[in-house]
Amino acid sequence: MPDVLAALPAAPAVLAARLLAWYDAGHRALPWRPEAGALGDPYRVWLSEVMLQQTTVAAVIPYFEKFLASWPTLAELAAAEDAAVMAAWAGLGYYSRARNLLACARAVAAEHGGRFPDTEEGLRALPGVGPYTAAAVAAIAFGRRAAAVDGNVERILARLTDDATPLPAFKPAARALGLALVPAERPGDFAQAAIDLGALVCRPREPDCLLCPWRDVCRARAAGTISQRPLRPPKAEKPHRRGTAFWVERDGCVWLVRRPAKGLLGGMAAFPCTEWSADPPPAALPPGWAATPLNATVRHVFTHFSLDLAVVKLSPPPQADPATAFGPGAWVPMEKIDGLPTVMEKVRAAAMGKNKTLRGDSVPSRTP
DNA sequence: GAACCGTGGAG
DNA sequence: TCTCCAAGGTT
Numbered sequence: 001m002p003d004v005l006a007a008l009p010a011a012p013a014v015l016a017a018r019l020l021a022w023y024d025a026g027h028r029a030l031p032w033r034p035e036a037g038a039l040g041d042p043y044r045v046w047l048s049e050v051m052l053q054q055t056t057v058a059a060v061i062p063y064f065e066k067f068l069a070s071w072p073t074l075a076e077l078a079a080a081e082d083a084a085v086m087a088a089w090a091g092l093g094y095y096s097r098a099r100n101l102l103a104c105a106r107a108v109a110a111e112h113g114g115r116f117p118d119t120e121e122g123l124r125a126l127p128g129v130g131p132y133t134a135a136a137v138a139a140i141a142f143g144r145r146a147a148a149v150d151g152n153v154e155r156i157l158a159r160l161t162d163d164a165t166p167l168p169a170f171k172p173a174a175r176a177l178g179l180a181l182v183p184a185e186r187p188g189d190f191a192q193a194a195i196d197l198g199a200l201v202c203r204p205r206e207p208d209c210l211l212c213p214w215r216d217v218c219r220a221r222a223a224g225t226i227s228q229r230p231l232r233p234p235k236a237e238k239p240h241r242r243g244t245a246f247w248v249e250r251d252g253c254v255w256l257v258r259r260p261a262k263g264l265l266g267g268m269a270a271f272p273c274t275e276w277s278a279d280p281p282p283a284a285l286p287p288g289w290a291a292t293p294l295n296a297t298v299r300h301v302f303t304h305f306s307l308d309l310a311v312v313k314l315s316p317p318p319q320a321d322p323a324t325a326f327g328p329g330a331w332v333p334m335e336k337i338d339g340l341p342t343v344m345e346k347v348r349a350a351a352m353g354k355n356k357t358l359r360g361d362s363v364p365s366r367t368p
Numbered sequence: 369g370a371a372c373c374g375t376g377g378a379g
Numbered sequence: 380t381c382t383c384c385a386a387g388g389t390t
Contacts, residue, residue, distance in 0.1 A: 050386095053387045055374090059385085094375085094388090130377060151386075192386055304371075
């Protein structure tokens with residue numbers, strides 16, 4: 001790795017001081033953010049950082065408020081039921097975060113006397129806490145001199161140094177650069193200032209360089225390479241998958257199952273489904289079950305594949321047990337269905353004839 | 369290193 | 380409609 005100090009266009013102390021002054025002049029006020037110069041509450045900082053992983057601030061705010069209202073303290077969250085937390089997380093995505101959130105809360109409650117470890121290393125050992133989150137909590141909640149390098153910070157550093165190393169290979173250098181810049185005073189404010197700079201000024205597209213505290217020293221700006229920093233690898237093609245979801249209805253109730261703890265939508269409530277694959281096997285139904293294919297297919301795009309999900313309504317015979325065909329589950333009154341991941345929410349809307357609200361997400365079904 | 373893991377807003 | 384991608388972590 002090239003010399004960190006040589007890569008920087010100015011002394012670390014100068015760059016940090018300018019960034020902190022910029023932060024003090026007008027940073028964002030966010031529900032989890034402490035006053036400038038103060039330490040954050042560890043529970044709030046940790047909860048917000050986990051929610052913010054690969055997720056926009058606008059999407060997180062209502063979930064953060066909801067979680068804080070339902071579980072105001074770490075101890076209360078640690079005592080919560082799995083299903084309640086998964087349902088509260090529904091719609092936010094990356095559901096392993098919710099499982100790890102609970103595991104982490106319970107670990108802190110049981111193994112750390114209810115208090116978060118106050119070092120980067122101690123935090124890093126907790127479930128769902130990786131290098132970024134550990135550094136962010138250590139800096140913001142405990143005032144540790146830690147390098148919280150997220151996507152924003154990678155971007156501002158790649159531009160500041162005009163580093164052409166493509167991601168993710170650039171990450172180690174970014175971490176070294178970030179650590180070199182963190183001041184001994186106000187490391188938490190510095191972490192949030194660097195993130196704000198990336199989010200508000202040094203944006204991926206159309207950055208506002210005239211508002212940047214580093215505009216006169218930025219090497220990518222001087223070189224005219226801003227739009228190419230950080231360099232990203234070409235995107236992979238998304239495969240397409242198909243499957244069928246079953247709306248099993250009886251006496252105003254619908255059969256809901258719980259998805260396996262690991263993998264896609266792990267631990268979430270869902271409608272029974274066939275396998276999702278490029279060429280799924282035909283759906284086999286128990287004899288006597290009346291099937292009504294709907295004239296709609298739910299379309300949903302996940303991170304690494306897109307999905308067309310045919311929706312079939314089923315009316316099981318009075319004595320039939322859906323668990324036999326679809327595994328363990330529960331009858332839920334139709335109007336009380338709640339806490340579904342978005343793709344299942346689309347299935348529900350299609351089955352209940354509310355697909356008008358999902359325009360663009362429903363497509364004509366292929367011939368059954 | 370690379371694959372896996374959601375969703376929604378912006379342009 | 381389509382592409383990009385956001386306060387990443389785990390395996």
